[in-house]
Amino acid sequence: xxSLVRPLLALVLLNLLPQFYLRPPWIAALGLxxxxxxxxxxxxxxxxxxxxxxxxxxxxxxxAIWIHxxxxxxxxxxxxxxxxxxxxxxxxxNRKRDFFLTALLCILVLMSDLLxxxxxxxxxxxxVDLIAIICFMLALEAxxxxxxxxxxxxxxSVGMTLKSLPLMILMxxxxxxxxxxxxxxxxxxxxxxxxxxxxxxxVARLIQSDELVFRATFLNxxxxxxxxxxxxxxxxxxxxxxxxxxSHSVHGxxxxxxxxxxxxxxxxxxxxxxHFLFSLEGTQYLDFPPGSTSRVAMRDGKTYELSEPLQTRxxxxxxxxxxxxxxxxxxxxxxxxxxxxxxxxxEKFLRPYEGKSASEVVNLLREHFAKxxxxxxxxxxSNTLDQFLFKNKVGFCEHFAGATATLLRYLHVPSRVVxxxxxxxxxxxxxxxxxxxxxxxxxxxxxDDVDKRWRHFDxxxxxxxxxxxEGSDSxxxxxxxxxxxxxxxxxxxxxxxxxxFMDEVEANWTGFLLHFDLARQKELLxxxxxxxxxxxxxxxxxxxxxxxxxxxxxxxxxxxREPQSRDxxxxxxxxxxxxxxxxxxxxxxxxxxxxxxxYAQYPQxxxxxxxxxSRFVLVRYGGQPLDDRSALxxxxxxxxxxxxx
Amino acid sequence: xxxxxxxxxxxRMVRENRIYIMPSGAGIVYLLSLVVLVLTAATYNNNLIxxxxxxxxxxxxxxxxxxxxNLRSVKLDFMSVDDAFEGDRLSLLFRLHQRRRGYKxxxxxxxxxxRWATLESPRESLTPRDxxxxxxxxxxxxxxxxxxxxxxxxxxxxxxxxFRAWKVFRPEGEMIVYPAPKGDGALEPQAFEHGEEELGLxxxxxxxxxxxxxxxxxxxxxxxxxxxxxxTGHLFSKIHWGEEHKFYHIPWAPPAGKxxxxxxxxxxxxxxxxxxxxxxFEMELPMSKISAGVGVDQGKQCWRAxxxxxxxx
Numbered sequence: 001x002x003s004l005v006r007p008l009l010a011l012v013l014l015n016l017l018p019q020f021y022l023r024p025p026w027i028a029a030l031g032l033x034x035x036x037x038x039x040x041x042x043x044x045x046x047x048x049x050x051x052x053x054x055x056x057x058x059x060x061x062x063x064a065i066w067i068h069x070x071x072x073x074x075x076x077x078x079x080x081x082x083x084x085x086x087x088x089x090x091x092x093x094n095r096k097r098d099f100f101l102t103a104l105l106c107i108l109v110l111m112s113d114l115l116x117x118x119x120x121x122x123x124x125x126x127x128v129d130l131i132a133i134i135c136f137m138l139a140l141e142a143x144x145x146x147x148x149x150x151x152x153x154x155x156x157s158v159g160m161t162l163k164s165l166p167l168m169i170l171m172x173x174x175x176x177x178x179x180x181x182x183x184x185x186x187x188x189x190x191x192x193x194x195x196x197x198x199x200x201x202x203v204a205r206l207i208q209s210d211e212l213v214f215r216a217t218f219l220n221x222x223x224x225x226x227x228x229x230x231x232x233x234x235x236x237x238x239x240x241x242x243x244x245x246x247s248h249s250v251h252g253x254x255x256x257x258x259x260x261x262x263x264x265x266x267x268x269x270x271x272x273x274x275h276f277l278f279s280l281e282g283t284q285y286l287d288f289p290p291g292s293t294s295r296v297a298m299r300d301g302k303t304y305e306l307s308e309p310l311q312t313r314x315x316x317x318x319x320x321x322x323x324x325x326x327x328x329x330x331x332x333x334x335x336x337x338x339x340x341x342x343x344x345x346x347e348k349f350l351r352p353y354e355g356k357s358a359s360e361v362v363n364l365l366r367e368h369f370a371k372x373x374x375x376x377x378x379x380x381x382s383n384t385l386d387q388f389l390f391k392n393k394v395g396f397c398e399h400f401a402g403a404t405a406t407l408l409r410y411l412h413v414p415s416r417v418v419x420x421x422x423x424x425x426x427x428x429x430x431x432x433x434x435x436x437x438x439x440x441x442x443x444x445x446x447x448d449d450v451d452k453r454w455r456h457f458d459x460x461x462x463x464x465x466x467x468x469x470e471g472s473d474s475x476x477x478x479x480x481x482x483x484x485x486x487x488x489x490x491x492x493x494x495x496x497x498x499x500x501f502m503d504e505v506e507a508n509w510t511g512f513l514l515h516f517d518l519a520r521q522k523e524l525l526x527x528x529x530x531x532x533x534x535x536x537x538x539x540x541x542x543x544x545x546x547x548x549x550x551x552x553x554x555x556x557x558x559x560x561r562e563p564q565s566r567d568x569x570x571x572x573x574x575x576x577x578x579x580x581x582x583x584x585x586x587x588x589x590x591x592x593x594x595x596x597x598x599y600a601q602y603p604q605x606x607x608x609x610x611x612x613x614s615r616f617v618l619v620r621y622g623g624q625p626l627d628d629r630s631a632l633x634x635x636x637x638x639x640x641x642x643x644x645x
Numbered sequence: 646x647x648x649x650x651x652x653x654x655x656x657r658m659v660r661e662n663r664i665y666i667m668p669s670g671a672g673i674v675y676l677l678s679l680v681v682l683v684l685t686a687a688t689y690n691n692n693l694i695x696x697x698x699x700x701x702x703x704x705x706x707x708x709x710x711x712x713x714x715n716l717r718s719v720k721l722d723f724m725s726v727d728d729a730f731e732g733d734r735l736s737l738l739f740r741l742h743q744r745r746r747g748y749k750x751x752x753x754x755x756x757x758x759x760r761w762a763t764l765e766s767p768r769e770s771l772t773p774r775d776x777x778x779x780x781x782x783x784x785x786x787x788x789x790x791x792x793x794x795x796x797x798x799x800x801x802x803x804x805x806x807x808f809r810a811w812k813v814f815r816p817e818g819e820m821i822v823y824p825a826p827k828g829d830g831a832l833e834p835q836a837f838e839h840g841e842e843e844l845g846l847x848x849x850x851x852x853x854x855x856x857x858x859x860x861x862x863x864x865x866x867x868x869x870x871x872x873x874x875x876x877t878g879h880l881f882s883k884i885h886w887g888e889e890h891k892f893y894h895i896p897w898a899p900p901a902g903k904x905x906x907x908x909x910x911x912x913x914x915x916x917x918x919x920x921x922x923x924x925x926f927e928m929e930l931p932m933s934k935i936s937a938g939v940g941v942d943q944g945k946q947c948w949r950a951x952x953x954x955x956x957x958x
Contacts, residue, residue, distance in 0.1 A: 075689065097670075097671070100674070100806065101674070104674065104675065104678050107682075108678065108682075110697065111682055111694055115685070115694070118692075123693065130700065134805070137805040137807075141803055156804060160704060160707050160711070161700075164700055164703040165703075167702075167703030167706060167707075168696065168699045168700045168702075171699035171702060172692075172695060172696055175695070177690075177695075178687055513692040513693055546706075550706055550710070553707065553710055557710055558714070558717075564773075565774070
């Protein structure tokens with residue numbers, strides 16, 4: 001039992017590793033300190049601390065977790081508690097049972113990790129950790145562990161893993177997904193940076209971020225041109241010079257209309273991406289995971305959002321239907337209101353535009369910006385409209401959007417600012433688009449009184465068309481420190497491609513995990529011709545096929561041939577060669593009698609066979625086992641015999 | 646009566662050399678944690694936790710199969726059992742063998758009976774190289790008498806300890822438990838026969854004996870030349886020379902005519918005293934008499950006779 005303490009500590013340490021990435025640092029640090037202390041006790045063969053001390057630490061850790069989370073349950077607090085408990089359990093290892101319970105605790109810690117993250121990395125970790133846990137359980141059963149003979153445990157544990165896979169896949173597909181009815185709540189943090197207000201610099205701050213916000217899959221397979229990809233997040237309707245805000249409009253509950261046409265776009269929101277739901281222009285319907293429609297609210301300008309932000313690690317799937325229908329909602333008076341009267345300079349500037357139609361004004365403004373303004377990631381501070389329009393003439397997208405929309409309002413054209421994302425990076429296999437922080441953008445929408453519809457106008461595209469056509473990824477390449485500076489330029493391309501490839505794999509994996517629910521199970525069964533009594537049929541299916549798989553495993557195991565040693569394998573390879581020569585050994589035939597046959601039929605080769613065979617006789621009856629070199633030599637000689645004929 | 650019926654039914658139901666399998670305590674705890682996992686997965690609608698759960702569940706079944714196969718085609722034959730005094734350990738020797746050669750790990754042997762407490766449960770593994778192995782188990786000799794060899798259980802928890810598979814064997818044989826040598830009744834020798842050897846020979850470096858012979862299992866431990874063993878690692882018995890030779894008569898005279906365990910223990914004590922002193926002795930029994938003899942064999946004969954006496958209070 002004593003020899004199992006160190007492997008157990010290693011196992012607990014392995015399970016502590018993800019805590020550094022998933023949980024507050026103090027939890028992982030506390031676990032690490034406990035483990036190091038335990039390991040020190042182990043190597044110095046010191047006595048374990050008294051039980052009361054362990055209990056005290058346990059109580060203190062519980063108190064700390066309570067102070068941090070104000071609960072012991074839920075994905076965050078519960079997981080932290082489990083991780084600390086697993087570390088503390090290593091201080092009371094008296095019996096075999098304690099070792100087993102610690103290994104089980106490790107499984108529960110693993111489970112709580114998966115609540116927080118389901119990415120590719122954690123999936124790989126899951127596999128490694130499971131094999132390690134099986135190894136440990138094997139060693140625990142044998143009550144022995146040796147660091148040098150780790151293969152003795154690794155091989156069977158990999159074997160058991162492989163044997164478990166078919167049944168696992170079957171259960172995964174057929175196990176009815178039920179709802180326990182317990183809600184879950186956790187902390188939420190938004191990090192997209194898209195906000196309810198537009199201030200100079202608020203979008204520019206985002207372009208440093210490489211964080212994934214969402215992935216969008218176009219189901220018909222054609223990813224539209226990048227210049228058409230304006231992902232609308234929020235509509236800002238209150239103008240205050242160059243600054244814009246969103247009025248607290250009444251939230252209308254989103255009512256899902258029945259019979260939603262087949263979706264065109266699937267958006268996988270990454271965890272923690274605040275409460276905005278991004279959609280392309282012309283989006284008609286949104287489809288949400290079952291049971292969560294009540295969380296969705298509709299806001300002005302056909303934007304959608306969740307009533308509460310996504311949880312820290314929650315992923316969310318939105319299916320959208322693009323109909324190409326324009327927004328023809330007539331504008332309210334609020335889309336004409338401005339905070340201040342235009343200044344003298346602005347009035348003078350606007351004089352040539354007066355009396356023109358909305359589209360004419362927009363075209364003139366576009367020309368003006370393209371001719372006189374510059375686009376910069378680090379523009380000088382422009383706090384007022386005048387400063388930007390007449391003094392600096394350099395700006396980032398929010399400057400152009402904010403200024404343009406306000407100017408339009410001064411000219412009695414209903415307008416608003418839209419914040420969201422523009423473009424995105426096409427995936428490695430062109431399957432989807434991933435939108436990251438640096439794709440953040442702001443643009444203008446105005447009401448065209450001739451067509452009676454809202455149109456979109458991106459003044460940034462007029463000043464710096466490359467930002468839109470090339471995408472932020474390559475446009476900002478120079479300015480951003482995405483890759484370490486020591487990396488040679490030609491590695492950067494490879495780095496980007498690798499990243500893109502890994503992103504694709506990850507997207508498929510998380511998409512699959514997110515996608516497979518009761519609805520998909522229903523679809524699958526419908527394909528098999530089963531429509532109703534879903535749960536009963538699923539359960540029956542599961543039982544029958546699980547039985548089949550288990551009996552297949554049973555027969556596989558039962559048919560297993562007796563394992564042969566290296567020498568026996570060599571000997572049977574010789575017999576196989578001779579069988580090809582049409583010489584077979586009778587079950588009760590000794591080597592001598594057998595050799596007679598060889599001499600009779602192949603006299604010219606019999607001497608060689610004789611010499612090989614007599615070596616085997618020495619092995620079997622003479623107590624002279626083959627060493628590695630002579631085994632190799634024999635193998636070569638048998639191979640040479642095979643070539644004969 | 647009912648207990649006898651139950652044991653009769655159990656004997657019918659539980660066949661020899663058949664594999665029985667049940668989740669062990671650890672296996673049940675494992676299953677409970679699977680329930681926790683599946684509830685968590687459903688609550689959070691987390692497919693990766695579903696995957697983890699289903700993997701562990703199928704591992705459970707794979708482990709079940711492997712536990713089963715770890716016991717398949719393994720058989721146990723009863724070889725022999727040494728006699729023992731009451732309260733000592735009875736050492737049973739079995740032969741573990743397999744028909745189809747393969748790897749069988751961590752097979753443990755123990756006695757199913759609660760009375761015959763297993764003192765030492767051996768764990769043995771078989772490889773394709775060895776089709777048979779001898780395996781020794783010891784149980785506590787709890788009561789004087791001649792008993793049938795109790796039912797033994799060959800069990801395994803391999804590979805993960807989640808399942809316990811076992812086979813029941815009912816060896817045919819007898820175990821003889823002598824009465825424990827206890828009591829302080831004195832036994833006076835009836836006669837002395839002096840040895841012919843000269844006392845001078847006693848001055849050997851080993852002490853007061855002159856010759857060593859190979860130690861035979863069953864001989865008294867007191868005769869072992871321990872100093873010699875410490876030096877050479879070989880077991881020898883001391884043969885005392887030139888000692889006076891005693892003759893004992895062990896009577897059958899239970900107090901108040903009642904046969905009691907304590908009297909049998911006293912007789913056992915006398916026999917062991919006689920054997921230790923290498924005296925010639927005879928022993929009376931209620932209906933018979935064991936004629937005079939000497940040595941461990943004579944002692945065994947007497948002890949067995951004492952073990953066979955029935956109806957002692």
